[in-house]
Amino acid sequence: MLKPLIPDHLSLITVPALALILVAIFAQYLTPFDPYAQDLTRALTPPDSVNLLGTDRYGRDILSRVIIGSQTTILSALALLAVISIVGSLIGAVCGFKGGRVDTILMRTSDVFLAFPQMVFAIAAAGALGGGLFNAALALALIGWTKYARISRSLTLTIRKMPYIDAAKLAGTGSAGILINHVLPNIAGPILVTAALDIGTIIMELAGLSFLGLGAMPPTAEWGAMMNNGRSMLQTAPWVILSPGFAIFLTVAIFNLLGDKLRDVIDVRGNRN
């Protein structure tokens, strides 16, 4: 199924994106130093040949922390996204396909969640649930799924009217078969694009919550939390804050590019007529 989705010219941007994900997965093998080992004698060392990105106030190697932070930030964003996009899309697809009371109840519920500004709700939910990366992600997920439910529902409603669905019914395919063979494969593309475009936003939101002290807790190396901890050193030791800042920027930029590209590719295919 992915084969027609990832043509050759997409690879230019998939390379850095995949590289980022690989770095995130194998982060613990890539760090030059233990990202949590303090060495107060080397605290706030500017970037040099030992600590390529310098050290923080505890003398921890920032490069190592940025690398291990990719794991925290990227993998949790991807995991969160995977959960909300799959759950949301399935709910939406079932709503769109079944209609009736199931649809009404689920969609009214999502209306309520949608009525909350995402970050506002996340801030409050993270507050209510207590800090921690998992709770921050959960807070974002509580609202996040609605978007995918909406998209997949409206896609399903469109697909439901397509002649090939009629053809499948005439071919004797049952509801489940139609959902699995015809509806889901066709909403997968747009959902994938939406999700890809969302990665950057989710990373920024998770980092934002951590920055506010509502996400990852110290000493966890998480980019937002690292920036928060480094704030007072913006002037005296800018590398402490700039390194995770640019890590976020770069990651978000790469995933945004990937999303844009993916959208172009899928749109071009979709708009062939």
Add this chain to the structure above:
Amino acid sequence: MKKFLAAMISAGILISGCGGGNSVADDKNTFTYGTVAYGVAMENAGTNPHESYSGWSTIRYGIGETLFKFNEHMELEPWIAESFAQIDDYTVQIKINDAAVFSNGKKVDGEAVKKCLEHLIANHDRAPHDLKISAITADGQTVTITSTEKVPALLNYLSDPYGCIIDIDAGFDDKIVVGTGPYRAVKVTDTQIDLVRNENYWGAVKPKLEKIIVRSITDGDTLTMAMQNGELDAVQGLPYSSLKLFDNDNFKISQVDTSRVYQAAFNFDTPELQDLNVRRAISMAIDKENFTKVLLDGNGTAAVGPFPANLSFGDNAVHAAAYDLDGAKNLLAESGWIDTDGDGYVDKDGKNLELRYLTYTSRQELPLLAEAAQANLKKIGVKLNVNATDNYKTFLRDGEYDIFSKAIVTAPTGDAEYYFTSHIVSGAVDNAGHYDSAEISRLENELHNTFGAANRSALAVQMSQQILDDCALFYASHLRMSFVMKNNVVGFYAHPSDYYEITAELEKK
């Protein structure tokens, strides 16, 4: 459409008109002061001294004054009071300065002081326990205070900010009280106090500034940059890492060692911590020197016990186990805590030594200590789970902690007893570790009945040493406090008591 465009353009002009440029008023008569120490989180938002810690704000910002004040050696001097006489162990007679007037022009007489102290005892949460007053009588400029038991440190307690003398009849509307200080509050919010000169000020030195704005800026970085930017005339509570930014001719820094200490109490309800070896091992694993030197940027001294060395009962008189990782490991091993599964943490009966470390963030040094302790203890195989939350009281109440770390001024009144009664003796309000030592109880009882500084000092040393021997708490550092100000500011000094900030001497040249 045209109208829409016109509206957009005019709005644009409006914005660019009101923005831009530096809106710093370099007015010699207005003083803008940024502080991290004011606000709801510090429980001092307001100026009513009879409410929680608000008295600190009344005193610090020059609104009110106490009967006596501390000099830079933490010795008592008269302030509103002119003199005092200890009638017996239970009675003290205080003579009020005849010149003293409230900012509303009303004279401060014995009756006003009596009314104020009675209101204090009736309303404040800590004062009655400290003062133990049974009766107050007033006669002209004289006030006589009788206590239910011996209170050797009574005058010290009366010099606590809660003892600020205010005009009770003037009320407490809008969090504003009428005191006797050089400045008068005109607007008090949770984040800002606006002050104007007290034209009726009774002191010898008259206040020089027309207007003072005290702004609560709880974010150290904002504070730093606002100061650098010239938006503030002086600041309190800069992050240590920022201090070096002000080490130049444009600024002045006033520094003083305080009795503020960063301590951590072991919870004796935690089974693992009932073992002295474990407590001692943890105390020995904390690298206080580097914490002070690196994380506090040298703005303090590594602590031994609760009191700084400049006090007679301070660190020079006590001793504690030195930083020694191997020694700490041996102690743990002695008690059976050994890393058998190779996960880097010591374990016993298949359980890792894992402790909950509770602290809060409104004192910026505490999370630093927490993270440093976490890394330090990892070296001896103890796992610390840090919970740094400003909601720490809930966790304290629910007992959800094994170590509680806080910052505290141990000798605010220049006397040691307050610290022991509030934090150390069994059942004390702030005895977070539920430390219960018979020896401490005995010594405290003795201290309570002992008059005379030298004797009291000797007892305080014994008690401090007892705490250290029991490893009931560990003490990381004593803080050096710094005020940073523009170089045209004079008469603004950091005081070891941490009480006095804005005074009549303050001016801008």
Add this chain to the structure above:
Amino acid sequence: MVLEVRHVKKSFNGRAVLDDINFSVDSGECVGIVGRSGCGKSTLAKIIARLINYDSGEIFIDGELQMIFQTPEDSFNPRKTLGWSIAEPLRSVKSDKLSVVSDLLEKVGLPADYAKKYPHEVSGGECQRAAIARAISVNPKILICDEATSALDVTIQAQIINLLKKLCREKNIACLFITHDLNLLPKIADRVIVLHGGKIVEENSTAEIFKAPKSPFTQELLSADLFFQNLQSLPIFFNAR
């Protein structure tokens, strides 16, 4: 008789779309249904195929029914190969679907390797051929063509109509050919039903309809057709044929 429609009624939001429709189709017969857009033609097709419900009346179908749709590309799942879609109705055929599919493709004049292609990789005409292959795979007794050629270019239209005609004749499939284009009917339909405002206004053999239209609507439809007016007046045109 393979199809009989009796007193079928359908309304949407209180508006009658189909009002008392009665007709029948004999085995192997091709019936054209013509009308302007919005006259209920497509609704009728979907009702007969049981893709939507109707309000009242009865429909009898003898044997399998299949359908060809207006937009060829949309009648195939874009994420599946043509081969997969053609094989979809063949759930009874357990083995060797591949050869069945290539046989079907051959019948509609497509190379066997088209089974591996995706709908967007082939032209509209080829897609419609594949749709026909899918429709005939289950040997239906009746085939409904709902505007099956209107999205195609004229030259392709002719090819598809010829293919349909040939296959229906070969396999004795009855055909319900629904269109708004009167011109197509002489080429394929034996009989024509004219639908207007949800009602059948005229029903007759194709030749009769074109020779002597009875209802005013049929007459208007015929007179409005510029082809007929003009091309027939050009004798040259018939020479060209």
Add this chain to the structure above:
Amino acid sequence: MRKYILSRMIQLVPILLGITFLTFGMMQFTADDAVDKIYEGSVSEEIKSAKRAELGLDKNFMIQYGNWLGGVITGDMGRSFISGKLVFETFAEKLPATIELMLVSILLTILIATPAGILAAVKQNKFPDYLIRALSFIGNSMPNFFVGLLLIYFLALKLNLLPIIGASVIMPALTLTISMGAKYTRQIRAVVLEELKKPYVMGARSRGVSEFTILTKSVLPSILVPVITLLALSIGSLLGGTAIVETIFMWDGVGKMAVDAILMRDYPLIQAYVVWMAIIYVVINLAADLLYRFLDPRIRYGENG
């Protein structure tokens, strides 16, 4: 139209009920006991239960919710655990600052992003387009707290252009504008490009109408509806963004209030913040919906008859 407004208002009721229920439930599920908070431990259980009865905290969940909902409507949302002040009062006191910040940000965004987006679309694949796209891409990939810190560093510290604390709305507004404007520029560009492809543009060209006239008289009014929709939607992220930006710049609005309240577990304040932000968001979206119904004749006169 009036009928439509009325029906939208009615549709709003279940949503508002849902919002309040969810907020109340979320806080109820985790919150500390308000009575414990009030007395801080030193009081006997009898007094506490009396206080609970007084506050209605001994009632079942639905009754408590009902009481609380009544409070939300009448503006009586209890007192802050920390400051003891009336919650609604505190919220109302801080709201204007947030609204000011938001309005200035939106205005700046419109003023910067609209012309930029249109310019990029008109000059598609020429230098101005590439430049604007590159800038908006960068802006879009930077979290607003990073933008805020960089702004402080460069504008306030290095160039000494703008004040940092309270005094000026410019820096916090600029921070919000950069991320919002970046997104918005991209969207405007896409909308205008889409619009320029519409047949009416070719129609006007074929009639000899100048490009400028086409752009100002036809394209601009046509994109008004999608632009308003986008703006209304971005209010959501703006409301969240203010919390971060207010915290960085010490802007004394409800966002900072909420973050402080969370750090101190001051649940009544958090509750008020969430509920009112959601209500404001819903109302803004409704207003936007009604506005574009009014602006777009196709909807105003009912396209389908």
Add this chain to the structure above:
Amino acid sequence: MFENILSVEEVSVAYGAKEIVHGVSFNLRRGEILAIVGESGSGKSTILKAINGLGGVVTDGQIFFDGREITNLDDNSRRKISGESIGMIFQNAGASFCPVRKIGAQIFESVAAHKNWTYAEFESRAGVIMKNINLDAKILNEYPFKLSGGMAQRAGILAATILNPKLLLADEPTSALDTITQVSVVKELLKLRERQNISIVIVTHHIGVAAYMADKILVLRDGRQIEVGTKEQIFKAPQEIYTRELIKAAA
């Protein structure tokens, strides 16, 4: 007065790097109607748009209008003749008007680009034309979406002809209409030619429409000119197999 109002000589048109029309030539005299017929993708609309500078680049050949070369004209010069000397109508006339503005304002706007008429002057002149093409004067105050297909097409004719152009380009003007409305629009175009002696190039895939109204027919396939000639030539003696197929398939 030149003999040919429009001459297209060996014209090739490209969109981006792709050449769509290859070497097409034809002439049109005053009052003549030329139909360009072909199947979808044959490039018939492309050539029409290239004449009016609405897309694509003429890579080869020349286009003359009223004796003047208009190949790849710059925007300003193009604007002067567009609407005034060359009018154009589209397949979906309703969509050729901005959906959120009233028809009258939009037509007046294009008039104002060329003439200094007041709105009243415009209204009275438009009124005359509207009477001729059976269009209610009220539609000037309507939004495009309120018009039926036939009405919209007439409004399109009004907008295209109000300045009395010499040439009218019609891009599939009847394809979106049902057969009965088609007839009326075709008849309006023929009446227009009679009244104003206007030349028309009409692009259509509908052989019947071409046969009904054109004097000349150009057959296009894959961007190449298959055949061009008078209607009689094309229908009586089509030279090319494709032309024959096309006519046969249409019948």
